Amino acid sequence: MKQFFIFVKKEWLHIWRDRRTLVILIGMPIVQIVLYGFALTNEVKNSRVAVFDQSNDDATRAIIQEINASRYFSVTDYVHSYQAIGATFRKGKIRLAVVFPQDFQNDLLQRNTAEVQLIADASDPNTANTLTNYAAAIINDYQQRVDENRDLPYTIKTQLRMLYNPELKSAYNFVPGVMALVLMLVCAMMTSIAIVREKELGTMEVILVSPLRPFRVIIAKTIPYLAVSILNIACILVLSVYVLNVPINGSLLLLIAESVLFIVTALSIGILISNGARTQQSAMFASMLSLFLPTLLFSGFLFPIENMPWPLQLISNLVPAKWYYNIVEAVMIKGLGFSAIWKETLILVAMTVFLLGLSIRNFKIRLA
């Protein structure tokens, strides 16, 4: 056991002495989270608004004026068709469009209810949410003020339409994505590089001639990266709670346990890559191609998997990050318990056992 710890310590020294890589390892997740945090908390003052007023009566004019008067909005465009709204959005001139149907005031007077539609550019989902909330609040204010003088209250229904990103994917979805990505990179890529480096330098040969068992060498090499990964998770979670205000709705313990499972999955992929790669560069490229891109594309945090063609959907099932992403989303965002994610967990466990078995078997073959 003492030999083992001496080896772990040596592995830690490698990481510690390589300050540049260490800074990247610890800094990358922080930068990603913070960047997204600030990119998503946009200033909404004086956002440009387009109006499509098909009714053009006292009520709609009053509401438009109220919107224009608020410090959040300034009405800049009056358009006369839905097509024109889309075109104005695409030009990037406006962030919100307000659509009044025909006979808005008539509806209010005769049926006590009318509808107004708010259309927002949801490619920036946080801003879209904020804008529609503010606009709805202004309309609500107007309604209450008018209602004060009436026995039968008016109801103005606001109908929301989110353009470009109907599911409002946002920081809430980004946090699990970053977790999957960072763990994949740190564990799989860094471990594979660390193992291949020893092969490249020739020290692996000397280690294999020593009484240290190969299996223990591999485990010892992965332990410092396991520690760094857990540190990364802690950073990401703290930042998402305190900077991005993304709450941890489910059990923290469950979240951490699932993360450790995913770390082991990633580590075994790293070992597997290191078996095949001869140079650090090839280990890096193999990691990039087999981990980074699939995680980005197929975990579902950038592109909804449901909208992909079925062959790609099938492929996405093979990407461990997809299952981990689903788990984190379920536990952290939706606050679900283990009963909701046992299937995903089982798939991850199966993948891990398979990968670990394969990598250890292959590692032994290299010694024969």
Place this chain on the structure above:
Amino acid sequence: MSITTEKVITARELTKKFGDFTAVDRISFEVNRGEIFGFLGANGAGKTTAMRMLCGLSLPTSGTASVAGYDVYRQNELIKKNIGYMSQRFSLYEDLTIRENIRLYAGIYGLTDRQIREKTALLVRQLHLEGNEKTLVRALPLGWKQKLAFSIAIVHDPAIVFLDEPTGGVDPVTRREFWGLIYEASSRGITVFVTTHYMDEAEYCNRVSIMVDGRIDALDSPARLMQEFAATSMDGVFLQLARKAQRSAD
């Protein structure tokens, strides 16, 4: 301690095949305790493969061999405990200090903390590295690195140390010093099994074997080999044998 007739390495008809290719072809030899045994051959002659089998890194296809009294098929874990190994590529960690490298390898071979401290002090003194214990190995000149690597390869006082072209790229003066260390180890009873390309080094060995195309074509003391091949140096002996090679060097 002088050379005894006690055998620390015995190989009988040792063979290694990779598919159709016979890298090592039924080689037989013995090495005595305390001996400096030169293992010569052109590139691709099969030296490294033979050495890897003896170190327990690679299983023989057929034949038998025992190293330090242990069988290479069944007891390679015991063999590993009783040998030291220095590969042709530099085998220390450049981003660790001299002291950390010593500590790592001594620790891997199960030395106690006290032994490690004593060995570190001894080694640093022997190599005149006093005051540099905390220097990163990266900062050392190549010659010193090689001497340090050798000293670390025998830090656990193994029965045998295997050196795979240990002096590649090192200047003649440092090579001399390096051989000084080898003699010192040998005088302590450590058997030295060394492959080399330098024929002047071959003359430093007690006995040498010369491998051609996977077979051992000559095995004797340098003086007797020179006599037998009517050569004035080991270079002459080697060239006569190596010219017969069918295999091209890799």
